[in-house]
Amino acid sequence: MVKAGSVAVVAAGLVLVLGGCGGGGGTDEDADASGKGAAKATATPPPSEELVAWVGGMCEATTAIDSLRTDSAADLKEIRNSGEADLTAQAKAAGYLAGTPQAVENVESDLEDLDPSGVPAADRLRDAWLKKVRGVVTGLEGVTPGDAFKDTEGSTADVDRLVQSLTPPEPDLPALTKKDARLAAAYKSAEQCAPGWQPGEETESPSPDPTGPLPKAADGKNTDACSDGACEVLVTSTADITANGVNVHVSVGKDYVTFQTAGTLMQLGGAGGEAGFGDDLKATVVAHNKDGAVLKFTTP
Known part of the structure; x- marks a missing residue:
């Protein structure tokens, strides 16, 4: 049998414990020191x-x-x-x-x-x-x-x-x-x-300076030299060239050299570009600037 006095002691102890858990007795410092303070928000880990x-x-x-x-x-x-x-x-x-x-x-x-x-x-x-x-x-x-x-x-x-x-x-x-x-x-x-980011340009061999003089063409402006399919000529505006039996209309603009035949049209910019005309002819832009283009025709 539990005596009345014992019950009173237990009750008093319960009151003391509850009082210790209340919000009025302790300070923030005490809570932090005891490790029982409110949990702080965790920082976002760095991305993988x-x-x-x-x-x-x-x-x-x-x-x-x-x-x-x-x-x-x-x-x-x-x-x-x-x-x-x-x-x-x-x-x-x-x-x-x-x-x-x-x-x-x-x-x-x-x-x-x-x-x-x-x-x-x-x-x-x-x-x-x-x-x-x-x-x-x-x-x-x-x-x-x-x-x-x-x-x-x-x-x-x-x-x-x-x-x-x-x-x-x-x-x-x-x-x-x-x-x-x-x-x-x-x-x-x-x-x-990042704002304004653009993909980098691939590193390539520099093209001839578009503001500098064109190199000398081996056959000058003599497009008749192309008849056998092998020549190097200067075209400053437009020209109709017959090379190895292929009739090619060439138009030189500011940014592009255009090659047109009866069934194809190709447009090349800068130097080093190649235009193929089936198995009969190939044209290479040797140099190109505001003054014209030096073109080399060869047979494949």
Whole structure:
């Protein structure tokens, strides 16, 4: 049997214990010293190198898409301003139709190279981008430079319409960083995500100074020297050249040298570019500036 006095002692002890747990008796310093203070928020750990690389790759791909859309709109405007039947417009359109599908395929490849990031929302964004880009790649199947001669305006406008459909899925990467601290930290660390970042130029052998004099062409302006398929001539504006049985109309502009035959049109910029005409002839741009171009014709 428990005596009454014992009960009183137990009750008193209970009151003392409860009093010690109350908010009025202790200080913050006491709580900290005892290790019983409120837990502080933990800092976000630094992002992994893999996640930074993934986010950087995504930023690089979206930058390429932005540039592709901007350049496509500018090219279409230039083609329209030149006129439907203008040779320069047709040459520009042919170059546009030749290069745009490859540029879109390059973006597709870059997105495919991105392994899962480990962040589900980010991976869904990558998949949404890839679906859009693949749709444009499919839409561009069958596009050829020759379409520029059949319908300069229509063919380029159709391609540009597809390119302009490459708008960012929602939520895009910047929006996702506001919801995920890991993505935010990786976005801040990835150099490709910095404002104004552009991919670096590949290091190549320098081209001849476009402001300097052109080198001397072995055959001067004598295009008749090309009849056997081997010559080096200077073209300052336009020329009709027959080389190894191939009739080539050459037009030298400020930025491009255009080669046109009955069935093909090729446009080269700078020096070192090559234009092939089947198994019969090859043309190389030796040098090109505002004064003209030195061209070398050879047989393969």
